[in-house]
Amino acid sequence: MTPPPRIRVLFDETAIARRNEELAQEVAKQKPENLLVVAVLKGSFMFAADLIRALHRAGLEPQVEFVHLSSYLDGTVSSGQVAILRDVESDVRGRDILLVDDILESGRTVAFAKDLLMARGAKRVLTAVLLEKPHKRAVTIDAEFVGFTCPDVFVVGYGMDVAHSYRQLPYVGVIDHMDTEPHLFDEQ
Template sequence: MDDFTKVIVSENDISRKLDDIAEQIRTDYAGKDVLLVGVLKGAVMVMADLARRLPPSFQMDWMAVSSYGSGTKSSGVVRILKDLDTDLTGRDVLIVEDIIDSGITLHWLLNNLRSRGANSVEVAALLRKPEAVQVDIDVQYVGFDIPSDFVVGYGLDYAEKYRTLPFVAILKPEVYGG
């Protein structure tokens, strides 16, 4: 715990919020052909825990996109590192995200997936930083609005560390040079 200023979302809070989000998704998508799209690597924890709460008819696929390079701020240039294996034509797609920060990458991803013939493309995100958002994005499901501090845990990393923490915590600036 020496690397964190404080835990801002506990393991129990995450679990309860994912229960609530899953209930809304089950209702909203009843009878639909749903594809959950996880954005690697950060969304792995959220995707796994959320998917287990959803009907077994929901399918999963993964993308890896990058706009960060090796830094802590978005570069604004999005690259697909791993594309989907699934055809989106006529599917209801739900992008599962760990966090919405600037929104630049997600905005690009929404446009990209909508251009592939999906019936609908919506977003479920565990975390959102309202003060950091630079692009207006309609997010269907949001777990927690958090401050603009640099956070780690529950899939979120700094230099590939801290992803496996079961909670979300603010990383001390001296740890990442902020």
Template sequence: MSAPHREGIRPLYSAEEIAARITSMAAEIAERRPENLLAVIVLKGGFVFGADLARALSLNDVAMEIEFISLSSYGARLKTSGEVRILRDIGCPVENRDVLLVDDVLDSGLTLRFARDLMLTRGAHRVEIAAMIDKPEGRKTEIAADYVGFTCPDYFVVGYGMDAGHAHRELPYVGVVEDNGRGK
């Protein structure tokens, strides 16, 4: 059952579409047979996607340890500053492990490239990226997700963990913010 429409937000991907795509993504990841998997969920935006993906992976017999990392390249801005900072680091070693970075949006690529390089520097065996939303038009660095929920135009999206000024994370769908001149 889809949530009601919010003023100024046009639904883009329904809760049902998201659930179906996550089921498919989990099957794709399971086919790779990750070993000693560490799922690193990028906070804050990746928490809803990360939880749903972890449960879907479990249904595909993929065992994992889950950690959280908080990175920032935005601060209070709507555009990236270009500088990535670690606000909260993971608390376990990654050496010789398969790492799955889980994030809500792959946009500029700066945050996920930083996180991927950090895990490789720490000795990860393999680092893959799962992004709920891929916005290739905003890319500022060479990086691609291994698993993508949806490829999206350069819309300002909210819901399903993604926010606008700390609002709308709770929406069960992904919607386009239309009332700020950026939605299409």
């Protein structure tokens, strides 16, 4: 598939699919019990769906939940505060949780979700992220499972967007010539 104009492929479909299978094997080695996958909406939906299928192929039988969190509120720059827009409906007490997010950058959203699930009595909360930008942390947190280390560029595709566009792309790409609408790219 040819990328749309202005999109440069960073991680292609094949690399993502291969890495999802590897991540599922890594998760399976942790021998999770009563596994609940909690996908952080919206950006992680494609990664979570592919990872869940890979977990099945790795011999796991996870249940699935979703949480929708936002630190952006009405703007395009993170407020530093995380709000719950849609909460997990299942009881997490005593369960192993795999928290799945698209990108670990500042760490605020993942740390908030992990702390929330632990406070609700989860036995263990492991985190899986498709991408991480390790030099952008605002809080101390690391993911147990990382798909790829990402350069400090604004990425789209594979669930991630800019102004609600490009989520449908089956790969992770970088928009070239972002100077056309710079306010859209203030922070990932």
